[in-house]
Amino acid sequence: MPSSTTNSKPASSDDRLSSIFPEQHALMRALVTKASQLGPVPYAIVWPCSSHALGGAVEAARHGIIVPILVGDREKIEKTAAQYGLDIEGMRIEQAATPEAAVKHAVALVHEGVVRGLTKGSLHTDTFMAGVIRQESGLRTKRRMSHVFCIAVPDYPDLLLVSDAAINIAPVLTTKRDIVQNAIDLHHALGLGTPRVALLSAVETINTKIQGTLDAASLCKMADRKEITGGVLDGPLAMDVAVSFESAEIKGVESPVAGRAQILIAPDLESGNILVKTLAFLGKAATSGIVIGAKVPVLLTSRADDATARLASAAIGALYARHLDEHTGD
Template sequence: MTVVPSTQSSSQPARQHAKYNRLVAIAQSLPKLKVAVAHPCDAASLSAVFEAAELGLIDPILVGPQTKITAAAQALGRPVATMRIVDAPHSAAAAEKAVDLVRAGEADALMKGSLHTDELMGAVVRREGGLRTARRISHCFVMDVPQHETALIITDAAVNIAPTLEDKIHIVQNAIDLARAMRVDPVRVAILSAMETVNPKVPSTIEAAALCKMADRGQITGAIVDGPLALDNAIDLGAAKIKKIQSPVAGQANVLVVPDLEAGNMLAKSLTFLADADAAGIVLGARVPIILTSRADSTITRLASCAVASLVADAQRKQLGVPEV
């Protein structure tokens, strides 16, 4: 296993990223993930590609203006001669060509470069030639929160603005499948609201109760699902005991399903900026996993995003009975 060094200054104690390092180590034992990287034309996005390739996580195909990609690599002092480059004149064309590579079977995942997320996702969800499936597309943060024993999956904080109950069935199932691909056992899903009781005046509590019954009846599979739960009694056993909540999920949740994008975005950013958490990101529900990295992401966060995508792709291969190569 290759442990990624901390990026903190020497005046601070080094952050340990045991949760992310574990994911990277598992992914290193798998075949390299063939990734079409859309428009990697700046130092941040291209350095993430080199880092993941050097650790044996991905086999990248760089899609975008060849002159810009080459210039960005030269600025980093990195050679791209050994990497395949598919020329595309601009970011929108790069997104479309990256999707086409997946459809042609030449790539098993997508990775966002230096283009807007909307551009990449627009190519993914287009009616003709996109990567839609029967599933609703959703986003998951895999969060490494200091002092919290396990990684937390938070969904959906980036794609579905105001999901319906039908949307949430897919959002929950996508997150469960992700957790299982990450070797989480058991998967404990908390459907979050502002309270832990069903209140007809609070729609998210009604939807939480419906989702739990769907899990009871096999409409959602692969996890223990409970809700509504407030955040405190979803992740803290002490809080759950004080409220006298009898549940196999309360206080032990490893998947947190938020009511809407606003709640999820605020929760994830609160953990990042107030609790020094890292947030790896992945989009699920398309034909292949989609790696979303930010220019502000640390090295280990970028690598964790690639590792998570590799685990998801491996789980998809096994489900389809495709042999490893």
């Protein structure tokens, strides 16, 4: 009688990713797979003194996405690893006594060429970003820094990039130009092609009482004059018209962007943040995010981010770091 015994095999990386990213988030899983296949990129993990911060770095390293260099208090890092059963054997630890010192040291590692990106650990966002954006850090460019969320929404055919929902509170027109260009650049860096960019507002027509409609029209003209490149822009567009062909048809809006936007530009931080959290908590979307516009990518993870968000953010950061390397001097 043939044996009924089956050979058990360890779970492959693809199997592990499928368990982390269900089919409804397959677009996000594809980005993580791509980053994993290209090999790890060295990243400084700044003050990884919590289970979430250190665990995210360990998970990203396990999938071959990053090589974590842990910057913080060695005793606290090792205690966290032991307490939560996290394997950090072989990982480089750079001693820094305080969160402020950790940020400063991580920035120095960038300039030394040791790391190609920064990830916020368990320190306060204000402390982390203050060390990144200050003039003395040497990480600023001519472009304004902005945050871009990458979102996989169930049943929507494309990944959505949403900006800015985390850094620029009430951006003026010139800042919005950089916000748009940063998002377009990220879309290309992820290998997603030329994006369709919706400049969001409450209506699709110009209303002098709604500043967002005026800015949207100006941004479209800036794209016509090549002050913004690499994307197809339209706006102002209401959210329903941006993502629904049916709504666009009912409202009579004819546009190469309407109904199939890939980048959503919010008029201000409040509306952008509400949009992202609505998609995540009510729309069951998978989210991740990155700060663009510095000399290296900056991952601004939240304490509330789960393993899915942290792993996806690491993948996006690794892919963008490669893009910057390939386009240095452009």
